[in-house]
Amino acid sequence: MSSAPQTPARSGRDWPFFAGLIILSGVYIALIVAMLVADLSFTTPHHLLRAFASAEIRYSVKLSLISCTLTTLLSLWVAVPTGYLMSRYQFPGKRFVDSVLDIPIVLPPLVMGLSLLILFQTPIGRAIQRVVPVTYAIPSVILAQFSVACAFAVRTMLVTFDQISPRREQVALTLGCNRSQAFWLVALPEARRGVLTAATLAWARALGEFGPILVFSGATRMRTEVLPTTVFLELSIGNIEAAVAVSLLMIIAALAVLTIARTFGLRAPLERVL
């Protein structure tokens, strides 16, 4: 048997595979696009413009973008060390800690909000509030987003560090690095893609966060109103057009930020290679 007939035979076997890939992923992508198109039928450029012209909605866009970014930064500062700790070290009760870290993912969002609300009515919570007002104020928005988004970032970092072999860090240690240097000089640069994924996941999760914010921060115009709140408020007075317009605004903002982040985030390792 020569290799000549092998090529068409192999391509013949691959075709259904690719078709399968395309069809299965295509169904999902088509679903997403179809939903967007259906949304478009319930709004007009006029509604979009009017939504953007409203000071309240512009405020909620701004609050959403800034609070999500703050949440992302805070989440990374917690998720990277937590993920590293959980991945590299063994300690008693680790399984339990691992489960605790999943609680924010498992808990219904409304319950997260309620729990935060109750927490800040305890003596400790009240003491904090005497210094910084949290409940129904902007810090509550960030805290509500953080408490959920961070869990996703932690999960991502844990998997990332799990997949990076500790060998290179061990080599760095034998070459005279201390633990901190091994982390900053070896482990973290290697985890760059994971950090970026964790960041985008946290950011996107925070942007869509609604349940805890509604309960813990309220839906006060020009104060704690984020984009999902706006959608909820418009829906609760039957203004579906405006609700859809604001949702589209959210999608546009999210796509823009995520695309930019991925472009910049992915360019860096390339530079390193070059």
Next chain:
Amino acid sequence: MTITKNPWIVLLGTLVAVGLLVALLMGPGKRLRTAGAEPKPLLMYCAAGIKPPTEAVAVEYEKAFRQRIQLQYGGSGTLLSNLRVTKSGDLFLAGDESYIKSAREFGLLAEVIPLARQRPVIVVAKGNPKNVRAVNDLCRGDARVALANPDAASIGRTVRALLQKDGQWTELEKHVTVFKPTVNDVANDVKIGSVDAGIVWDATARQYPELELVAVPLFDAAAETISIGVLKFSEQPAAALRFARYLGARDKGLKQFVKHFYEPADGDEWAETPEIVLFSGAMLRPGIEKTLKEFEAREGCRITTVYNGCGILTAQMRAGARPDAYFSCDQSFMSSVADMYLPSETVVDNRLMILVQKGNPKGIRTVADLLKPGTRVGLPHHEKSAMGNIAWKMLQQMGLYDELQKNLTVESPTGDFLVNQIRTGSLDAIIACRTNHKPVSEHLDAVPIDSPLAAMSQPYAAGRNTRYKHMMSRLLQAFTTAESRERLETVGFGWRFQSKPNP
């Protein structure tokens, strides 16, 4: 790319980024704060469905009174749980009556002011393509129907109760396509077209120009009131109540409700400081003075109270005086002017007694003993005072009045007058009230009178034509609180008011 390898630079970079973002957020906050000397904002929990009129009124009020109102929107149930947990905030506007009722049961509400009326209707797409005319059309099977969950939303509960009584519920339930958590979800479904018909509040339906209402006569019986309540734990109840009064005023806030197609409640007129005139029997003064002061401070109104004998007060009414409310010395006087007042409520009672010098030196045990020769008797004036009038009727009925004339030394306009006269020693016995005796019980003894006619009851009623009907009914509430009851009982009144279950 060595930057990220230095922890301090990463930390510094994060701090700078956080600082910049926080500064961006604080921008508009500062602008608001420099507005400076305004009073603390009022925190109002507002059902999201009632946002349009409420927000308009809040803006109007902020401009007029430099009082910021922080509106916190959400579903009524969510808001209720929130305010139960935080125990903070000033006002609660619920989407329907059931939440106000629960809030009351949880002891969260002080004053409640009605804003609008609503009743269930069937709602369909414009043009009524499925030709739905009544509840049984929803059971035909060709129309997809959405209802609000009877356990989550009050509209669902109301409709279920009505139709169960009518025997249509089991059938309708079989044909319901979906149960939604809130009334707006139902209306939204009809608007989007995922169902053909739903049952919602008419007030909700009218917010949707693309929908058509189908009135159901059966549902008219279930009309209910949207109200705003002042929260018990409000730290600025006077300011909160003032805004609630503004919102519920027929010439202020309710105009916005009309503009947004709500059927307004019969609200009070607006005045920043309402001037109230209360006519009150003189005997009530020591028991209600403090309560009135507190009421004035809380409501921001000014009350001119005219205390006098009820004979004089009712004569003034017949001559044209129209007080905003009347707290009468006795039911008989209230009945004589009933046409000028809304239905009255009996608050307290009182009783005629014979008062004698300490130790009862003349040995007076019954009314007949007053006829003993040489007993100097004082009576309240039979025309000028309610008490005198009642004493006169009682003595007439006992057949003692004419005979008593020989011992009658003086007729005085009020019980206090008589008490002073007997205390100076110029009288041996007087007929007066339990409330006249209580403050001087160290100096005088009381002899009970065994006659059903010795009993008097004190009813309160709001004027039929007062501009402040709701405020006057809140005054009744103020008279019937535990504190007020204690004050009235301390001066000798007996408690009669029975709180009815909340309407």
